Amino acid sequence: MKSVRTKLVLLALIVILVPTIAVGTVNYVLAKNELDKMGRLGLENGTHVLLSVIEELDKQVQAGALTLEEAQERARIQILGKKTGEGTRSIDNPAKFGENFYFYAFDENGLLEVHPSIEGESAYDFQTDDGRYFVRELIDAAKAGGGFVSYDWPTPSNPDEKAPKITYAEMDPQWGWIIAAGTYEMDFNVGANKVLYYTFIMTIIATSVGVALYWFFSSRMMEYIKRIMSMTSDIAKGVLSGPTIPIISKDELGVLAENVNNMKASLQEMVGNTRDSSSQMRISSEMLSAITEETTASADEIHHAITEVANGAITQAEEAEVAIGKVEHLSVLIASTTSQYDTIIKEMNDVTELQENGSQKVEELAENSKKFTIVIEELRTNFSSLTNQMQEIQQVIQTITSISEQTNLLALNASIEAARAGEHGKGFAVVAAEVRKLSEDTHQATGRVRDLLGRIEAGTATSDSKMGNTLHLSQAQFVAIEDVQSAFNRLSTSIQEITSHLTSLDGEMHQMDDNRLVVVNAINEIATVATESAAATEQVNASIDEQKEAITSIMHSSVELHNEAEKMHELVARFT
Structure with missing residues (x-):
């Protein structure tokens, strides 16, 4: 059988945990959705910026200030970074929408014009584990005026682990390049995960403080209740002696303790009178x-x-x-x-x-x-x-x-x-x-x-x-x-x-x-x-x-x- 104190503590846990968990869950879901929207918007805006850069470089080509090859190389550097001696490119673009974010470009046949590691190769036949040709889907979305494509792709830290990845693609009308901005969705949710983490910490702190307060105040209540229980148990057993309950508060428990003291005094008087009457009645009934x-x-x-x-x-x-x-x-x-x-x-x-x-x-x-x-x-x-x-x-x-x-x-x-x-x-x-x-x-x-x-x-x-x-x-x-x-x-x-x-x-x-x-x-x-x-x-x-x-x-x-x-x-x- 659970005590009143245990029930109060359980009630405190329910009162504190349920609202806190509900608020934290709602905040996490709202933050995640908003960050997803902001991330998608960032990918789209970054792509538009690069398209503007290509447009300016193409104007210079048209003006004769740059050759097409020079302009395209400047565009590659602007999109991703300079080429290293190993034939790869460092990701020097200051635009960041996550730890694993980068821009890359390819033509409508899937030939990679800009890429950190496999530039110059064809990605037209790249497939996911479930058989999707995601590069072809990006080409179709870009030709349609720009769009997002989501698919599962191995993470850089663990190739055996796959995570959802989102990429925005749009076609450049001057050179026919398709500019793509891609990152993992988990990069968008780093802030939401922090919200969830701090919500969990605050929930533990609030629960601990609330339970401690409930425990402290329930202890004072239980002192009154235990004294009242002890006196009523003695009265039920027929014991009317013993000290009265001290009145230490004026709330409902204090009134209850005073009423129990009065009831005990009334029972003592009634039992004394009844004992004398019963003894006399017993003697008279025996004689009769x-x-x-x-x-x-x-x-x-x-x-x-x-x-x-x-x-x-x-x-x-x-x-x-x-x-x-x-x-x-x-x-x-x-x-x-x-x-x-x-x-x-x-x-x-x-x-x-x-x-x-x-x-x-x-x-x-x-x-x-x-x-x-x-x-x-x-x-x-x-x-x-x-x-x-x-x-x-x-x-x-x-x-x-x-x-x-x-x-x-x-x-x-x-x-x-x-x-x-x-x-x-x-x-x-x-x-x-x-x-x-x-x-x-x-x-x-x-x-x-x-x-x-x-x-x-x-x-x-x-x-x-x-x-x-x-x-x-x-x-x-x-x-x-x-x-x-x-x-x-x-x-x-x-x-x-x-x-x-x-x-x-x-x-x-x-x-x-x-x-x-x-x-x-x-x-x-x-x-x-x-x-x-x-x-x-x-x-x-x-x-x-x-x-x-x-x-x-x-x-x-x-x-x-x-x-x-x-x-x-x-x-x-x-x-x-």
């Missing part, structure tokens, strides 16, 4: 709580006892009413039971009569079942004999079938022999054909008889199986009839015993009805007394409930008062 607890305990015991008495009386009255209802219901049951008893006696007589008839019918059914079983066994024996006879018929039919097949074979042989005999065997052939036809008819008839016997045999087998099942059912029926007969015998014995018990029960029911009247009278007296007791206890219990509610309300209030007193005591105990 003890009294109400004792009163509530006594009321609870009385209420519990009265409640038990009331509940017992109410329960007794309710049970008496229930008992009366049960006795009355019992009397109705006794009367109904007596009426039903007569009906039961009558029904029991009918049941006895039916039981005797049923026993007789069961005996007859058992006798008929025995006879039916004997008949079934005779039928089964007859069916077995019939099955044996059908098997014998099957054997006879099998014999007839075999004879028919042999007869058919003999008839076929006879037909063959008759055919061999020719005319003499025709009569025999007719007989053989008839015999064969009879044999076939016999074979077909025996087949139908065999089928019929098969169906009869299947039906006989089915009937025999059903006869066996019928015999089994008849035997089971006979066993069931014996069980029914035994049950009828046991039923007869039970009916006799029930009749004996019913006769004994009739006398006991008459005695029960006589005792019922005595019990009803006694229960009515008990119910009357219990009802009166319950009413009295209800009135007493209601009064005790009202008293208990009042005591409970007082007890809750005393508890709440005690809790509030404890809270107030704990709150006040935090302050020292």
